[in-house]
Amino acid sequence: MYVDDDDDQIPNSYSQRPQVLNTPPLDDPEGEDDITDVKPKILLFGLRRSGKTSIRKVVFHKMSANETIFLESTTKLEHEDVSRNCFIDYVIYDFPGQADAFEDSAMDYSHIFEGKCALIFVIDVLEEYKDALDKIVMTLVGLDNKRLLDNIEVFVFIHKVDGLSDDQRAEALKDINFKVNDELSEAGIQINLKTQLTSVYDYSIFEALSIVGQKLIPELLSTFEALLNALKEPCGMDRVLLFDVATKCYIATDTESVPTNKYEMCCDMLDLVADVSNIYTTPECFSFYDSKSFSSVHLDNGTVILTKYICNNLTLVCLLQDSCLAELGLIEYNIAKFSQGMDDVLKSHFKRKPVK
Ligand SMILES: Nc1nc2c(ncn2[C@@H]2O[C@H](COP(=O)(O)OP(=O)(O)OP(=O)(O)O)[C@@H](O)[C@H]2O)c(=O)[nH]1
Secondary structure (H helix, E strand, O other), X not given: OEOOOOOOOOXXXXXXXXXOOOOOOOOOOOOXXXXXXXXXXXXXXXXXXXXXXXXXXXHHHOOOHHXXXXXXXXXXXXXXXXXXXXXXXXXXXEOOOOOOOOOOHHHOOHHXXXXXXXXXXXXXXXXXXXXHHHHHHXXXXXXXXXXXXXXXXXXXXXXXXXXXXXXHHHHHHHHHHHHHHHHHHHOOOOOOOEEEXXXXXXXXXXXXXXXXXXXXXXXXXXXXXXXXXXXXXXXXXXXXXXXXXXXXXXXXXXXXXXXXXHHHHHHHHHHHHHHHHHHHOOOOOOOOOOOOOEEEEEOXXXXXXXXXXXXXXXXXXXXXXXXXXHHHHHHHHHXXXXXXXXXXXXXXXXXXXXXX
């Protein structure tokens, strides 16, 4: 199936760079689950019980953080396609804690690192983390030796920080950054490691995965930032974010980075809309959102949080001062223009690409 120029709808998912995976995934030795269309990958790596599966389940399956204590250890490589729309369009690989990417010839994972990847090392900060740091360095050295490192964005999630005070978090961040970078430079590896403090008990894990996801769509990101800026400025908005409502990951924002408290405010708003809709939508209704979905909350400090559904699970969340609402017509007009611009960009970007 091909995207037609005249299509009004942006399809839910686009297959992006078709190529054939050389080796079947390891949990699929027969190749039954033949992935002929390799999407960008997010690879979760880390020691046993560091929290990899919990991250996957909480963000992509809406599992509550409390339920993750019942998760069993992953004993073989698991992968799943978590595509929601043309932005959240990737496959997640959850490596078993004991996996070594290159050490064991019976389990050579190197083919998985081919193509566009984000490699996330998850460190359990509540445990002694020397072994975890050794594993990071060993894996990166292995990737470097195989000349695979150039394609890969590398992240370190300093995980389970809900158990730490602010001072302990800052200390862990500094210590881990220093030790990993030190060992990597000793091994002669220059790499831009992105380190995040995360927990499944708050929004930090969604924020961290938003940043990872954005690295997988760099070609679209700058265009969407420009579109969001073009919306923000004439309307006098403080911040505008484009969210995937299913995962609470933000796809893009205006060019200024988003302070964590603002990101949390937006997530609370999305949760509020979902909770109210959950109570009052009829069971036959598949989604809380349609083209008319629009909501606003006025805070007593004069801030307004406004959401407007765009398409394909994507919703705009805008933060503005209530004085800006005097020009509500202008805001609605610019949001409609944004929506049209997004539609045009996606159509031209994915024109004649096969659609799943
Ligand atoms: N306090 C806290 N505990 C967490 C967090 N994330 C995961 N856990 C707990 O960590 C334990 C291990 O989580 P898993 O997700 O199974 O860890 P894993 O890395 O997939 O483990 P393996 O499958 O053995 O490799 C569970 O008891 C989770 O509840 C977090 O952010 N904070």
